[in-house]
Amino acid sequence: MMKLIAAIDRNNGIGKNGQLLTSIPNDMRFFRETTTGHVVVMGRKTLESFPGGKPLKNRVNIVMTRNPAYSKEGVIIVHNTEELEKALRPYPDRSVFVIGGESIYRELLDQCDTAYLTKIDHVYDADAFFPDIDAMPEWQCIYKSEEQTYFNLVYYFTEYRKQITV
Numbered sequence: 001m002m003k004l005i006a007a008i009d010r011n012n013g014i015g016k017n018g019q020l021l022t023s024i025p026n027d028m029r030f031f032r033e034t035t036t037g038h039v040v041v042m043g044r045k046t047l048e049s050f051p052g053g054k055p056l057k058n059r060v061n062i063v064m065t066r067n068p069a070y071s072k073e074g075v076i077i078v079h080n081t082e083e084l085e086k087a088l089r090p091y092p093d094r095s096v097f098v099i100g101g102e103s104i105y106r107e108l109l110d111q112c113d114t115a116y117l118t119k120i121d122h123v124y125d126a127d128a129f130f131p132d133i134d135a136m137p138e139w140q141c142i143y144k145s146e147e148q149t150y151f152n153l154v155y156y157f158t159e160y161r162k163q164i165t166v
C-alpha cells in the first residue's frame with residue numbers, strides 16, 4: 001500500500017494554472033522531511049511544476065505519462081499502473097508517497113492506506129482538486145494538529161487512514 005501527501009484548501013483545491021495555491025514554509029519542510037529517502041510518484045504535470053522541471057532531491061522520482069517518447073534525467077518514467085507496480089519492485093523497504101497532482105491522486109487513492117493532508121483554512125481560486133476524502137466512509141481522520149499559522153493563514157496537519165475491510 002502507498003501513502004499520499006497533499007496540501008488542500010477548504011474546497012479540496014490543490015492547484016491553479018499548473019502551480020500550487022500557496023507555499024507555506026513549514027508545510028514545505030514537512031513534505032521534504034516526510035518524503036526524503038523514499039519513493040515519490042507524480043504526474044508529468046506536477047514534475048513540470050517544479051523549479052526547472054527537475055526531480056526532487058534525495059528521493060526516487062517516478063513520473064507517470066502516457067507519452068511513450070517522454071524522458072527526463074533523474075526520473076523513472078511509467079506509462080500506466082502496471083508499469084508503476086513493476087517500477088516499485090526494487091524498493092520493497094521504502095515508503096511510496098503519491099504526491100499529485102489531481103489525476104494521480106484520483107487514480108491512486110484506492111492503492112493508498114495513509115494520507116497526510118495539510119488542510120489550509122482558506123478558499124483559493126483553484127482548477128485542480130483533491131478527492132473529497134471526508135465524504136468517503138472508509139477514510140478516517142486519526143490525527144489533527146494544533147492550529148498552525150503563517151501570517152494570516154490558518155492551517156492544520158492531519159493524517160487519514162483507510163479502514164481495511166476483509
Ligand SMILES: NC(=O)c1ccc[n+]([C@@H]2O[C@H](COP(=O)([O-])OP(=O)(O)OC[C@H]3O[C@@H](n4cnc5c(N)ncnc54)[C@H](OP(=O)(O)O)[C@@H]3O)[C@@H](O)[C@H]2O)c1
Pocket residue numbers: 005006007008013014015016017018019020021042043044045046047049064065066067070078079080081099100101102103104105107128
Ligand atoms: N497541493 C498539493 O499538494 C499538490 C501536489 C501536487 C500537485 N498539485 C497541483 O496539481 C496540479 C496538477 O494536477 P493535474 O491533475 O493537472 O496533473 P498531474 O496529475 O500532475 O499530471 C497529469 C499527467 O499525468 C499523466 N498521467 C495521469 N494519469 C496517468 C496514467 N494512468 N498513466 C500514465 N500517465 C498518466 C498524464 O501525462 P501526459 O499528459 O504526459 O500523458 C497527465 O497529463 C498543479 O496545479 C499542481 O501544482 C498540488
